Amino acid sequence: MNNLLKKQFGENTSDDRLDLLAYSTDASQLIGEATAIVWPKKTEDVYKIIRYCHRTDSTITPRGAGTGLAGAAVPQKSIVVDFSKMDRIISIDVKSKTAVVEPGVILDSLNEELAKHKLFFPVIPASHSTATIGGMIATNAAGMRAVRYGKMISWIEELEIIDGMGRFFKANQKNIASFCGTEGTVGIVTKAKLKLAKHSKMRSLDMFKLETMEEMVDVVKSLDKDKLNAVEYVDKVAARIAGLGTSYYYLFVEYNDDTGQIFNEKEIDRTWKMRENVSVVLASEGYCIDEDPLLQLEKIPVIVDWLEKHDIPSFGHIGMGIIHPRFKTSSLLPEMYELVEKLGGEVSGEHGIGLKKKEYVKEDFKKKISELKKKYDPKNILNRNKIID
Numbered sequence: 037m038n039n040l041l042k043k044q045f046g047e048n049t050s051d052d053r054l055d056l057l058a059y060s061t062d063a064s065q066l067i068g069e070a071t072a073i074v075w076p077k078k079t080e081d082v083y084k085i086i087r088y089c090h091r092t093d094s095t096i097t098p099r100g101a102g103t104g105l106a107g108a109a110v111p112q113k114s115i116v117v118d119f120s121k122m123d124r125i126i127s128i129d130v131k132s133k134t135a136v137v138e139p140g141v142i143l144d145s146l147n148e149e150l151a152k153h154k155l156f157f158p159v160i161p162a163s164h165s166t167a168t169i170g171g172m173i174a175t176n177a178a179g180m181r182a183v184r185y186g187k188m189i190s191w192i193e194e195l196e197i198i199d200g201m202g203r204f205f206k207a208n209q210k211n212i213a214s215f216c217g218t219e220g221t222v223g224i225v226t227k228a229k230l231k232l233a234k235h236s237k238m239r240s241l242d243m244f245k246l247e248t249m250e251e252m253v254d255v256v257k258s259l260d261k262d263k264l265n266a267v268e269y270v271d272k273v274a275a276r277i278a279g280l281g282t283s284y285y286y287l288f289v290e291y292n293d294d295t296g297q298i299f300n301e302k303e304i305d306r307t308w309k310m311r312e313n314v315s316v317v318l319a320s321e322g323y324c325i326d327e328d329p330l331l332q333l334e335k336i337p338v339i340v341d342w343l344e345k346h347d348i349p350s351f352g353h354i355g356m357g358i359i360h361p362r363f364k365t366s367s368l369l370p371e372m373y374e375l376v377e378k379l380g381g382e383v384s385g386e387h388g389i390g391l392k393k394k395e396y397v398k399e400d401f402k403k404k405i406s407e408l409k410k411k412y413d414p415k416n417i418l419n420r421n422k423i424i425d
Contacts, residue, residue: 040091041072041115044084048075048121059116062102063163065324066391068110070097075121079198079226085117086202086224089417096418098220100140100171103163105326106390108174108219112421117224119170125149126227133232134193139170139225155232158185161386162315170225175388176217181266183355184292185233187386189216196227200413214408219388220419221405222412239265240296241304245284249337252285256333256354265290267355268311271340274349274362278317280310287354314351315360323349323362327369329376330357330385342375358385389423397423 041049050056051072059070071094076082089096095114102109109116123140130153137146143164147156161167161179171177173195178187185191195207195215199222207215207223215223246252249271256267270278270286280286288311289296290304298304315326331339336359343350343361346368352359361372373383373396383389383396405423409416 041074041088044088045074045076045081048077048081049073059099059118060111062099062104062107062109064105064107064110064390064392066107066110068097068107068391069113070111070116071113073116073118075118077121079196079204082117082198082224082226083202083204085115086198086200086417089115090202090415094417095420096224098170098174098224098419100168100174101142101163101166103167104171104175104390105328105387106175106384106392108388108390108419108422109171110391112391114420119168122226123168128153128155128232130155133234134229135232136227136229137169138227139168139173141169143167143169143172150232155234157191157230158233159188159191162312169228169230173216173225173228174219175386178353178356178358178386180268180353181290182353182358182386183261183267184265189213191231192216192228193231194229195225197223198226199223200409200415200418214412217388218405218408219390219422221422222408222418224418236265236292238293239304240291240294241298241307242287242289242291242296243298243307243310244287244289245281246287247284249285249340252287252354253333253337255287259289259355260295263291263293263295264355265292266353268352269354269359270311270314270351271344271349273344273347274314274318274351277321277323277349278314280314286311311351314349315362318349318362322364325363325366325369326387327361327363327372328352328358328385328387329361329372329381329383331359331376331379331381333357335379335381338379339372339375339381342372353385356385357381391422394423394425 097111097114099109119140122138126136268288350361
């Protein structure tokens with residue numbers, strides 16, 4: 037390890053062989069190469085790392101909890117910057133319903149603290165027990181209740197950023213989109229001011245058993261969007277593997293009023309557990325490759341039909357047009373990506389592009405990242421080779 041890196045960060049850096057191996061991958065299962073790991077504890081540390089990279093022609097791979105599924109935290113002969121020690125909840129303002137946090141704060145930890153004030157942060161992905169706020173900002177995370185609350189970008193009031201040149205600044209509503217969803221390629225978030233929500237006083241639930249995906253589309257179209265908290269589906273293949281049955285597609289609809297037939301909180305939670313357990317069971321059966329194409333509602337039956345012909349299970353946020361096919365191997369992924377493009381969809385609805393899906397990125401997004409790189413990271417030290425080459 038370079039002596040300067042060790043001198044600056046001491047025990048908060050490592051080039052131990054086992055550490056380098058552990059940090060060479062993330063939940064995508066792609067393998068890269070870490071040259072060192074640094075655990076910054078404050079904003080000034082991030083600045084020092086960036087300046088170090090300028091002096092030594094090194095590059096940085098920012099990392100939250102490593103739960104990303106597209107390889108955005110897989111290093112490319114770069115220094116992994118692990119933000120797990122920048123995990124302070126700096127302030128909670130009940131009156132304005134905002135919180136200021138560091139990027140390493142885990143979502144469940146934040147919501148545990150917010151519950152004391154009868155507030156919560158409503159963007160809740162499946163990895164909520166380990167996902168960090170910084171990682172959620174990087175991928176513009178969504179989740180099961182995105183049909184009501186939208187994605188991460190809707191809940192950010194302000195970001196404190198250090199760009200690839202080591203410049204400090206604040207991003208507000210005018211330029212948050214430059215940093216939310218760009219996967220750490222143009223700037224590193226050191227603080228985030230988040231908007232918060234109050235829990236609904238009332239909720240109810242319906243669970244539909246439907247014979248065709250076309251029937252499901254019709255039901256989803258008929259729903260009153262103003263009343264919805266979540267709209268989730270499970271296809272027949274996933275239902276069979278998860279033990280729900282073999283004859284039906286399942287549609288779970290949660291309302292923010294008394295529209296649904298299920299009112300009892302315990303019964304609501306028990307029903308939702310059926311949907312949430314699908315992912316766990318599929319993983320235990322070897323379906324560990326989790327995809328996230330985004331399509332228009334009317335196109336979803338086409339791709340589900342293709343998936344079922346290959347005995348590939350799927351579930352997901354059908355109210356947002358995001359589905360989650362689960363594969364055992366990656367052999368059919370290119371064919372699925374091509375089908376998604378043919379149907380006018382996007383290969384990623386919430387996981388990001390990272391290393392995995394660069395070949396299928398739309399040209400306008402490539403252009404956006406390229407222009408942002410020139411402005412904020414002209415030396416290309418931040419998350420090099422992610423989204424674009």
